[in-house]
Amino acid sequence: MRNFLRIGQGTDVMPLMAAIMRQPDLWKEDTYLRDYPQGPFGDVDSIILRFPKKIVAATAEQAEQHLASIDQHESLDTPLYAALPEARPLVMGLMSYVGGTRLGRVIINRIRPGGRITPHCDTPDHAAYYERHHIVLQSAPGVDFRCEDEHVYMGQGETWWFNNAAEHEVVNNSASDRIHLIVDVRCAR
Amino acid sequence: MITAHVESFVANIEELKHIIPLHYEELALNKDKVPLSPRWDRYAYSESIGELFFVALRDAGELAGYFIGFVAPGLHYSTCLTCIQDIFYVKPDERGAAAGKVLFDFVEKELKRRGVQRLITNSKNHFPAAWMFDRRGYEPIETIHSLWLGD
Numbered sequence: 001m002r003n004f005l006r007i008g009q010g011t012d013v014m015p016l017m018a019a020i021m022r023q024p025d026l027w028k029e030d031t032y033l034r035d036y037p038q039g040p041f042g043d044v045d046s047i048i049l050r051f052p053k054k055i056v057a058a059t060a061e062q063a064e065q066h067l068a069s070i071d072q073h074e075s076l077d078t079p080l081y082a083a084l085p086e087a088r089p090l091v092m093g094l095m096s097y098v099g100g101t102r103l104g105r106v107i108i109n110r111i112r113p114g115g116r117i118t119p120h121c122d123t124p125d126h127a128a129y130y131e132r133h134h135i136v137l138q139s140a141p142g143v144d145f146r147c148e149d150e151h152v153y154m155g156q157g158e159t160w161w162f163n164n165a166a167e168h169e170v171v172n173n174s175a176s177d178r179i180h181l182i183v184d185v186r187c188a189r
Numbered sequence: 190m191i192t193a194h195v196e197s198f199v200a201n202i203e204e205l206k207h208i209i210p211l212h213y214e215e216l217a218l219n220k221d222k223v224p225l226s227p228r229w230d231r232y233a234y235s236e237s238i239g240e241l242f243f244v245a246l247r248d249a250g251e252l253a254g255y256f257i258g259f260v261a262p263g264l265h266y267s268t269c270l271t272c273i274q275d276i277f278y279v280k281p282d283e284r285g286a287a288a289g290k291v292l293f294d295f296v297e298k299e300l301k302r303r304g305v306q307r308l309i310t311n312s313k314n315h316f317p318a319a320w321m322f323d324r325r326g327y328e329p330i331e332t333i334h335s336l337w338l339g340d
Contacts, residue, residue, distance in 0.1 A: 113249065114190060141201075142250040144194050149302050153194060173192040175250035 003147035003166055008097065008159035013137045016086040016181070020047070020108065020137070027110065029080055040169075043115030049081040049091075050106040073129050073186075075104045084108075090135055091183050094159060104130040104184030108137070111172040119169040127165035130184035134160045137181055142174030154180070191248050191288045193295035198236045198243040202229055204252045212278040216316055219337060235259060242272060244299070246279065246292050254279035254288060256296050260305060272300050274310040289321055297325075 020026065027045040032054060034041050052075050057063035081087065091106055104126075111117065122132070136154045145152050147168040154160050162168070172178045198205075205227075213225040235241040240261050246254035257275040262268070279288045300308055310327065312318035319329065 140250055141194070141196060141245065141252075142192065142247040144192055149298070151195060151299070153196060171190075171192055173190050173247050173249065 003163040005161045019086045040118040040120040045110040047108040050075040100185035102186035107182045111178045117170040122164040132164040133183045135181040138179040140174035140176040144171045196245045253283040271307045
């Protein structure tokens with residue numbers, strides 16, 4: 001495997017899963033990714049815990065000017081992070097384990113049974129700066145994660161690095177929601 | 190939706206115990222003399238040494254079929270990484286929706302990615318799948334004969 005690496009297993013994700021189950025309205029708080037125009041996340045619900053400050057630009061030119069004027073890699077905690085303190089030890093544990101020097105986006109994604117994330121590559125600048133990690137909160141056989149020509153099944157409690165600069169897609173052909181905690185970490189290289 | 194996945198054989202043994210009897214009933218010969226009795230431990234051993242190739246076909250999470258093969262350099266051809274099919278099966282209620290195509294599209298692509306050079310498959314004369322292999326460009330290369338030698 002060149003695009004996937006399982007870097008941990010046996011993580012106790014149940015405190016976070018239980019907290020998510022107790023607060024189902026969190027999935028409705030921020031639909032930025034799901035509603036992104038022509039984006040690959042139409043079947044995905046998200047709980048965005050850390051993300052760059054979002055702006056609404058009227059034109060592509062304005063968006064480019066905005067990006068040029070800020071540090072686009074700077075992510076901030078959202079109010080939802082405070083509602084899920086159980087996520088923080090998982091995130092900071094991963095930061096420590098991989099020798100992280102900066103924490104980027106932290107997002108919990110849920111793909112419904114039968115849903116998919118359509119093939120795409122992540123933004124090159126972002127993928128080059130941060131390393132993408134997945135901590136699996138819930139999954140079941142039938143979920144397929146493809147990156148280029150490689151396929152993996154990521155089981156509950158496992159932590160994976162993967163190459164999000166390459167084309168990837170996810171198909172959830174299981175009977176359960178597929179829920180992952182996604183953590184971007186800048187690593188010392 | 191039918192999808193194919195490389196999965197752990199051992200992790201699927203309990204599910205396989207529900208499907209393999211269907212496979213046996215439909216396709217096995219000499220059932221009065223040869224009862225179904227898989228050597229699960231032998232499969233598990235093959236998986237532990239990296240020889241077993243198990244692809245699960247799934248429909249909404251349920252096991253809908255499978256391909257099991259053994260991958261190793263050929264016994265007579267050490268330079269040729271070969272996959273020899275053990276068995277494959279698609280549940281009767283999953284047929285007719287290109288499930289076999291999904292299975293073998295995935296099997297061939299994944300084996301090629303792993304550097305396997307030759308895939309050897311087979312099908313029963315009394316329930317032939319040769320039409321599918323012909324369509325996919327396979328060549329018939331060998332005939333297997335069986336003789337019952339006694340109880």
